[in-house]
Amino acid sequence: DAIEDSLQENDVSSSSGGPSSSTSRSSGRNAGVKYVDLKDKSGDDLDEDDEEERLVMQKREDKLKAIAKAQEKGIRVVSAFEGYAFDYGMRVGDRLKQVDDLVVTSETSVEDVRNVLRGEPGSMVTIKFERDGVAGIQEVTMPRTIVQLRDVKLATLVGKPSDGIGYISLSGFASSAGPEVRGAILALEQAAEEASNGEHSLKGLILDLRGNPGGLLTSAVDVASLLVPKDSDIVSARGRGFPGVIYRSRVEPLLDPNTKLTVLVNRGTASAAEIVSGAVQDLDVGVIIGTDRTFGKGLVQNVEDLPFNTALKFTVAKYYTPSGRCIQGVQYKEGGGLREEDGKYQSSRVSKKDRQNYYTKSGRIVRDGGGIEADYKVPAPKASALEVTLLRSDLMNEFAAYWSQKYELTHNFELTDEMYREFQDFVEAKRQAGDIKLEGLYDGALEDLKRALKQSGYKGSEREVEQLKTRIVKDIKADFERYKKDIKEDISTSILARYLPESMIMERSLKTDTQVQEAIKLLKNGRNFDKILARGSNSERVLGKAEDGNNGNSLNVASSELDEQTRDGASVRVLKW
Numbered sequence: 001d002a003i004e005d006s007l008q009e010n011d012v013s014s015s016s017g018g019p020s021s022s023t024s025r026s027s028g029r030n031a032g033v034k035y036v037d038l039k040d041k042s043g044d045d046l047d048e049d050d051e052e053e054r055l056v057m058q059k060r061e062d063k064l065k066a067i068a069k070a071q072e073k074g075i076r077v078v079s080a081f082e083g084y085a086f087d088y089g090m091r092v093g094d095r096l097k098q099v100d101d102l103v104v105t106s107e108t109s110v111e112d113v114r115n116v117l118r119g120e121p122g123s124m125v126t127i128k129f130e131r132d133g134v135a136g137i138q139e140v141t142m143p144r145t146i147v148q149l150r151d152v153k154l155a156t157l158v159g160k161p162s163d164g165i166g167y168i169s170l171s172g173f174a175s176s177a178g179p180e181v182r183g184a185i186l187a188l189e190q191a192a193e194e195a196s197n198g199e200h201s202l203k204g205l206i207l208d209l210r211g212n213p214g215g216l217l218t219s220a221v222d223v224a225s226l227l228v229p230k231d232s233d234i235v236s237a238r239g240r241g242f243p244g245v246i247y248r249s250r251v252e253p254l255l256d257p258n259t260k261l262t263v264l265v266n267r268g269t270a271s272a273a274e275i276v277s278g279a280v281q282d283l284d285v286g287v288i289i290g291t292d293r294t295f296g297k298g299l300v301q302n303v304e305d306l307p308f309n310t311a312l313k314f315t316v317a318k319y320y321t322p323s324g325r326c327i328q329g330v331q332y333k334e335g336g337g338l339r340e341e342d343g344k345y346q347s348s349r350v351s352k353k354d355r356q357n358y359y360t361k362s363g364r365i366v367r368d369g370g371g372i373e374a375d376y377k378v379p380a381p382k383a384s385a386l387e388v389t390l391l392r393s394d395l396m397n398e399f400a401a402y403w404s405q406k407y408e409l410t411h412n413f414e415l416t417d418e419m420y421r422e423f424q425d426f427v428e429a430k431r432q433a434g435d436i437k438l439e440g441l442y443d444g445a446l447e448d449l450k451r452a453l454k455q456s457g458y459k460g461s462e463r464e465v466e467q468l469k470t471r472i473v474k475d476i477k478a479d480f481e482r483y484k485k486d487i488k489e490d491i492s493t494s495i496l497a498r499y500l501p502e503s504m505i506m507e508r509s510l511k512t513d514t515q516v517q518e519a520i521k522l523l524k525n526g527r528n529f530d531k532i533l534a535r536g537s538n539s540e541r542v543l544g545k546a547e548d549g550n551n552g553n554s555l556n557v558a559s560s561e562l563d564e565q566t567r568d569g570a571s572v573r574v575l576k577w
Helices: 038-045 051-073 110-117 177-195 217-225 272-282 385-393 395-406 417-432 440-456 459-482 484-496 502-512 514-524 526-532
Strands: 021-024 076-080 095-099 124-131 134-143 152-158 165-170 204-208 233-239 242-249 260-264 287-290 299-306 310-320 330-334 345-349 357-359 365-367 571-575
Touching (some): 095 110, 152 177, 165 177, 177 217, 217 233, 217 242, 217 272, 385 395, 395 484, 417 484, 440 459, 459 484
Parallel strands (some): 165 204, 204 260
Antiparallel strands (some): 095 124, 124 134, 233 310, 299 310, 330 345, 357 365
16 A cells, blocks of 8 residues: 655645646645754753653654755645546646746645636646756646546456456445446456457456445445346345345346456455455355455444534444345444543444354355455565655655656666665665654654653663664665565656556556465466355465465455344345446
C-alpha cells in the first residue's frame, strides 16, 4: 500500500468541473509563516532543565521547517487523471505557476488554486507550469468537465498472454462498478481469444480487491451477479426493526463457469468488497487469496442529516453471506458504571473462541466474525524501516525531480546501480542538512526513554540512548543493501510516474507483486486450485509449508455451519441487469 507524506500535503482534484490534475503543498493558511532558527534563542529563552519545553520548541521548529520546505516546493501536481489532465499534457511533479488569471506565489493556497480550476463544465482553463528537466514555462489549455473516476483501475492479461489469465483491479463500489467490471471481463475474454489465435477464451481471472473500502451494497450485488451461478443468494441483511431482505442473482453469470477465479484481499478489504468475497467463497466459485483476513465490517448503516451541516451515521442491520455467517469483526454493547472505561457503549473484537462454524456450498468450513479468511495464504512483503522513512519524507519524488533534470527516459528503463548510489548520496546530503531523520520512526520512543532516564537521574543510561540512536542510524543505512531491490523499485516508480499514466505504472508493478504472481501460479495449476475448493479441505496450510508434498505449495483453507434459520421471515429482492 502507498504511504503518503504526513506533512500536511493536500490533494486538489476538479471532481466538480476543472481539469483533473491534483496538487500538493502545505495549506496556504500557513503561507505567511517565516522560518526562524530557534536554536539561536535556546540559550537565552529556554531553561535547559525543562525537557518538556525543549521538546515542544523542537516540534515547533520541525513544523516551521516543514512549512518552509513546502513553500519552497510550491504547488505541484501529484496525480493527473487519464482521460482528463494527463491527456492534455499535465504530469506528476509539474509546478503550477499560473491558473487563468491567478498567479501562484508562496502566499497562494491549494484552496485558491482549486477554486480557479473548478468552474462551469465546458468552459476552458489555461494552466502555466514548470517541469523538471524542461526549460521555460509550459502552458496547456483544457476544458473543464465532470470528472468521473473509474472503479476499475486496470484490466489486463497477466503472465504469458497465451495462458489466458486476466487481472482486474477494482478500487471501490460506486454506482458504475457493475458495468465497469462487466466491460472489463468482456474485454479480457476477447483479448485472451486473440492472444491464443482463437484456441481458447479466458482461462483464469484475478479480481483484486486489496485496499477496496467498499461502497454501495447494490453495486456489490451487481458485481457478484457476474460471477456466481443463477438463483444464488449473494447477501442478506437483518436487524432490529429492519425488514429482512435477501439479494439473489436472477441472471446467468457473465464469467464462464470454466474460468477459474481468484480474489485478492487484505486488511483493507472491507464492507461491499467483503460481500463479494464472501459470496465467492461461500458458493465455492473461486479461491480467496491474501495474507490472513479482511477488515470485518458487516454492518448496514444509514446517514441522516442534522443541523449545522452535520450528520449522524447509525447502524440499522447486519449483513450475512450466503452460508448465513456475519463477518462483523467488532461487537458493540451497552456499558455502564462511573468510570470512563465503563462508558455508555463498549466495543470489543470477536474472539477466536466465539467464532462459529458454517459451511460453504461444497461443505468447506468457514467462520464468522473477523472478516473473510483467505483460502490460500500468501504473505505480503513488508516494508523496511528505511523504505517507510524514505516514502514518508517524499525523498523518492524529490530524487525523481533531480533525475529528470539530469537524465532522459529511455525504452526499457531500468535504474542502474550507479543511479542507486546517486540516490544514496542524495539521501545522505539531505540527512546532513537535517531534512530527514533516518531514525525518525523511533525518534518519539527514544525521546520518551531519554526523558524518563533524565528524570530518574540515570545520566549514564541517558548518554547510552544517544549511542543507541547512532547505532540505529548505522543499521538503517545497511538497509540500503539489504532491501536494495525494493527501494530501487520504489525509485523507479517515482521516476516513471512523471512520464507514464497510472494504469501503466500499475501494470508494471504486477510483475513484482508476490501475491499476484502466486495467484497466476495457482490458476495454472488446476489440481491445486480444485483441491482448495474440494469438500472437507479445511486443514491449515500456508504457502511454503507443504503438508502433502505437492510442489511445496501448501494451502490454507478456511471454512463454516449453515444456520437454516438465517433466512426465516426474510423477504426476497431480485435484482436484474
